[in-house]
Amino acid sequence: MKLGTFTVLFSKMNFEEMLDHVKAKGIEAVEIGTGCYPGNAHCNPQELLENETKLRAFKKAIDDRGLTISALSCHANPLTPDRSFAEESHNLFLQTVQLAEKLDVPVINCFSGTPGDQENAKYPNWPVVTWPTEYRDVLKWQWEEKIIPYWKDAGKFAEDHNVKIALELHGGFSVHTPATLLRLREAVGEVIGANFDPSHMWWQGIDPVAAIKILGRENAIYHFHAKDTSLDQEHVNMYGITDMQPFENLQTRAWQFRTVGFGHDMKTWADILGTLRVVGYDYVVSIEHEDAFFSADEGFTKAVNNLKQIIPQEPLPSLWWN
Template identity: 25%
Template sequence: MRLGMLTACLPGWDLERIAAWAAGAGYEALEVAVWPATGGRDFEASHLPVADFGPEEAERTRELLDRHGLRVSALAYYENNLHPDLTRREEIRTHLRHAVDAAQALGVPYVGTFIGRDWTKPVAENLAEAERILPELVAYAGERGVKLIVENCVMEGWHPDGYPGNLAYSPELWEWMFSLGFYLNWDPSHLTWIGIDPVETIAPYADRIVHAQAKDVELDARARQRYGFFGKTAKNGDPWDMGWWRYRVPGLGQVDWARVVDRLYEHGFTGTLSVEHEDPVWGGDAARVTQGLRIAHRTLRPLMVG
């Protein structure tokens, strides 16, 4: 098992600066964010130009990683593959294919994405639509030696009423998406706040957990008494504010990382545990973000063999 980090938390840094910092901080792998450079949401980082990724760019990237003793565990493009706007949906599909092509060029085994959801339609219609359109993307990746991995994030902020915006949040839905050929980028933080013990999900799905994200979550039971499980109704312009929980870096929330890492080892996980930093306490500027990444490293590194 290797300890890595998702580069999306440092959107203002280029890949060279991130690689130098990560290697110096003791990280072994990078899950590289590859959103288009469009100036969109602040977590949409663009650390590789996958839409225009030729042999020279691939060679420069390999040289950079070799220089710092790092590997790329996955490319990360987490977008809504069931977007209700068909023009936007096709843009997402096209960029996902570019990410797969870049992964093939670099010898990276995984590209991360979401199933997503058309929030204007019921879940049953979304599942049927996914079965119709998503196997082509899985096949495109497979033909290039790449697996598509899906993070089990609820993406409640994508839905106008705060309901799940990514239909991959529960083991029931994992089994459905596995039937389409997807693999899992397993993240315990999302499972924790929706009431699922993350440790208990490792053994049954170990053969499909090929990459894992390390993100913690802090629950506020008193606030939940006011808002209920579904969270705030009045979000004051922030669709992600649920009111009774927030993401933290590993070690500052409720996830039992000793049990998580031990259970991953027990069931043969040999991939990358990649820190996904979305902690509002250790966010806001690069100095605080990098301190959060150091806290995560201090939490996780002692639990890992080697």
């Protein structure tokens, strides 16, 4: 496996300064945002697609430092009722797929998106209960009329460009659990897989090791985010896991994103990486830092140091003693 990072946390640095910084910390692969939620501080896909000279310079800057691109990330919501943002999200997806093909990047990271509850809806709707039955009806309509049709077309486009789609299982979006990922994958095909992030499993009450085994049986993990979560049971009792307080409310939130090792111990993280290896994932472990307790660089550095202790860096060995 290679140790990587999602470079949007260093968006205030210019591109080459960012590459030098993460390289000096021991990073081997970069995951780069192309727009929408992650922003495009380090990669403007339209500009690179239209200018071959800039594209070559972009790739050379990465190659010269001995780095690779693990994924291009266009997290957005192409299914939102907000037509302007849906169009922006969709166009960014198309550009990101085309750019990934030109850069020989095998996977792009996305969100599945969340539709509204009807054609004339104003906002996305995320049903999470089956009663009252209106929620069940909304969910059925969303999947049959919006989610599956969109991703069938998007999946075909990605396949035509030799790129796989890794959807992050993120609360608030239609694909947020192993079951919803596998439902979409069954409808669309193996072009769809997971950008697996344990932090989103923990707050939903899902054991990441068990989830990796479930998805691993289907060879459905295409990328991995290293991010932790801490839960405060006293505040879970008060607010539940769907706590709607801002992340700034450090004293009362039910759960918080943490840097690796500050929500769960390193034995837990070693089990996660070991299970990834068991199911055949031997790609990049990409640090995503969203820890409100640490600055960007401090949280990132602590994650690097913790993961270096446990990440398998050499190929799976033969059993020399057997």
